[in-house]
Amino acid sequence: MDQTPRGNRLHIAIFGRRNTGKSSLINALTNQDIALVSSVPGTTTDPVFKAMEILPVGPVVIIDTAGIDDEGELGQLRVRRSLEVLNKADMVLLVIDAAAGVTEFEENIARTCRENKLPIVTVINKNDIHPVTAEQFEQTRQQLGVRTVVTSALTGQGISEVKIAIMKSAPPSWDEQAIVGDLLKPGDLAILVVPIDPAAPKGRLILPQVQTIRDILDHHAMAYVVKESELQACMLSLQKKPRIVITDSQAFQKAATETPPDVLLTSFSILFARYKGDLKTLVAGAKAIKNLRPGDKVLIAEACTHHRMEDDIGTVKIPRWLRQLAGGELDFQWSSGNRLPASLSEFKLVVHCGACMINRREMLSRIMQAQVAGVPVVNYGVCIAYVMGILKRALSPFPLLQESL
C-alpha cells in the first residue's frame, strides 16, 4: 500500500480536546499501535501526518492534531497550527469525551468545517466509562448538526460505524479508483481480449470493456482490442511487449498460453473487483471457499433484482460450483436489494455480485458489514476466478495479493 501516492489518500484530520481518546481511536481504526497513547493530557503536540490504512476504507493520511484547547503561549501556537491543517484535510473526525459533552470548542470546529464545506463526523468516545444516553446523543447531534457515532475505542464498540461514517462523508473524488490506469505508465500498451459470443450485445461492447479502454486512454496509455482468436497475431504485430493483457475470464486459458510470462495478465473481473470494492478482502474471502463443508450456510447477495436468465450466475452456476467444491449440498440463501441481512454471522461465506448497479462506496460498506460479522466475503468475479483455478495468475499485477494465496 506504500505505492499509493500521497495525493490519492483520503486525508482525515482528527480533532478533540485533550485526553478525549483521539490516539486510541486512531489505533482502533487502523489496528495499529502507532499513535502514542497516554493518559497525560497534551501528549500529542504538533499536527502529525501519518500514512495508514483503514480497512476497507483504503489508504488514508491521518492528520493527528494537538489538543486544540491547549492553554498558554505554546498552546496557542498549537491551536493555530492545528487549524491550518484544515486546508489539507478531506474530512474531519471530531472526538468528544462522553463525560465532557459539547463545548464552545466543538461548536467552533463544526462551524469552521461548515464554512470550509468540509465533511465532519463527531465521535462520542469512552462510552465504556460514561455510557451515552439517547438524549445526550440526540443533543450532541443537534448542537453540532453533523453525522454522529458513539464509540469505545477501548472495547472496539462503534469502530465499524465510524468507518462507515468516514466512507459516507468522504468527498466524491475519494470514490475514484482507476480500473487499470494506475498500473500503467504513459505510453504503455494494454491488450484487451474481448470474446464476441452470442451473449454480447449486438454491435456494442459491454460497459466494463468500454470503461477499461477509457481508463487506459485517460492514463495516456494505449488499448489494443482483439478477439481471443487474434491475440497471437496481435502479439506478433508489436515491436515491444505490452505492459498487461486483460482478458475476459472465458478466454483466460488461451490468453495465459499466449501471454509471455513477463507480461502482466489479469481479467476484467479482477480489475472490477478492485475498482468496485476491496480486492484484498475479496481475495482473502476466496481462500474460505476451500473450507466449505456440506450443510454450511452461504449467502449469495445481489445489489439489484435483475432479470434472471437461464443458467443464472447467482442462482445456478455459482451454487453448482460451490457444491462441487464442498462435496455436497450447501444451505444457500439469497438476498437482493438495498441491504444485506442483519444476521450475517450465521454464514460461512458471503458471495456478492459484481456491484455493477451500486457504487464503490456502497460495495465497500457491504464488504465491511461482512468483515464486522467475521464472515469471509468474495464477489462473483473473484469467486469464479478461484473456481476456474485462474485467480493466482490473474492477480499478477498485484504481487502481494498473489503471494497471499
Add this chain to the structure above:
Amino acid sequence: MDQTPRGNRLHIAIFGRRNTGKSSLINALTNQDIALVSSVPGTTTDPVFKAMEILPVGPVVIIDTAGIDDEGELGQLRVRRSLEVLNKADMVLLVIDAAAGVTEFEENIARTCRENKLPIVTVINKNDIHPVTAEQFEQTRQQLGVRTVVTSALTGQGISEVKIAIMKSAPPSWDEQAIVGDLLKPGDLAILVVPIDPAAPKGRLILPQVQTIRDILDHHAMAYVVKESELQACMLSLQKKPRIVITDSQAFQKAATETPPDVLLTSFSILFARYKGDLKTLVAGAKAIKNLRPGDKVLIAEACTHHRMEDDIGTVKIPRWLRQLAGGELDFQWSSGNRLPASLSEFKLVVHCGACMINRREMLSRIMQAQVAGVPVVNYGVCIAYVMGILKRALSPFPLLQESL
C-alpha cells in the same frame, strides 16, 4: 460498386405479364439502358440476374423474369424457371399494365409470395397511357393485399415512390452496412484516434467509437485505440503498418501528419455517413457547398429534437461556416422530427444531421426525397469534413468518391 459481394446485394425479382413494361421500369429505376426494351411480347426469355445499382437503395441484383404467362411448351418452361427464382429473391416487384388490371396471374404471384413470406410491391405501370383512377388503385391494393405504387416508366412518374417502397419492403438484413469491417481483411489492424476532451462522457467512449471497435472485432480484425497524443508512439510500437487510421475529426490534421501516405485515413464521421446513409450522394452534395451564394435558401434538417447546446452544431456552427463560404447571409430554415418539408425544391442545399436517432433505411429515404426534388444533400459529418478541408483525404478508403471531388 463492383466490389460489393453478390451476397450483400438486395435481390429483387421482377414479375409481370408480357409487355407490362418490366424492362422500362428497370431502366427507369437504374437510369440505365441495359434491359432490352421492345414492344414485342416475350422479348425477355430466361430469368436473367443483373448486378445493378439503384440510387440510393444501393447495389442490387435485378432478377428479370420471362413473361410468366407465356403460352406453349417453351412458355411453360419459362414459367417454371421464373418461379424457381423466388428462392433467390429478397423481394418481388410485380408489374401490372394499368389497362389490363389484376388477373389470376397476379393473384398467384401475390399468394406465392405470401406463402414464402417474401415482401412484394405492386407497380401499376403505364399510367401515362391509361391513367389509374383512385378506385382502380384501391381495388388493386385490396385484391393483392400488398404495397402498391402507380408509375409511368416512360415519364418517370412514381419511380422514386417505387424506390422508397423497395427500401421499406427490403428484409431487415438489407439495412446491415458494415462501419469499417468490409474495408478490412481478417488480421488487419485499425488504429482509432479518440481524443478525450471535456465533451467526452465521463468514464465512457461515445457510441460511434464503441460501434466501430465492435465492427472491427466482428470482422476478425484488431482495434488499436489511442488518444491523438499517443498516435506516434502507437505507430512506432508496431511491426507492420496498420490498414487504416480512423480519427475523430478534431484530431484529423495531427493524424494526417502522422499517418504514412500508404495507410488509409478517414474519420468516424465519414464512416458513419456511409453506415447511416449513402456516402456517394452526400459527397456529391458537398460539392454544392461552394456554389452557395448570399440569399440562397438552405435547409438544416434534424431527425430528432435534441437539447440544443451552446455553440450548437446545427443552429450555430454550420450556419456560421456556410455563411463564411458563401460570403454573406444565407436564408436558413430548420426542420426537425419525422418528415422533411414537402417543398424541398426551393432549397439550394439540404444539410442533414448524422441520423444517430434514425436507422439507415429512414436516412436513405430522406436523402432520396432531396434527390427527387433535385436538391444536393450533405450530412453534418461530410459537411464539416468539407468545410475543414479534410474531405478529400478522409475519403482515402473510397478512391472512386475521392476522385469525384
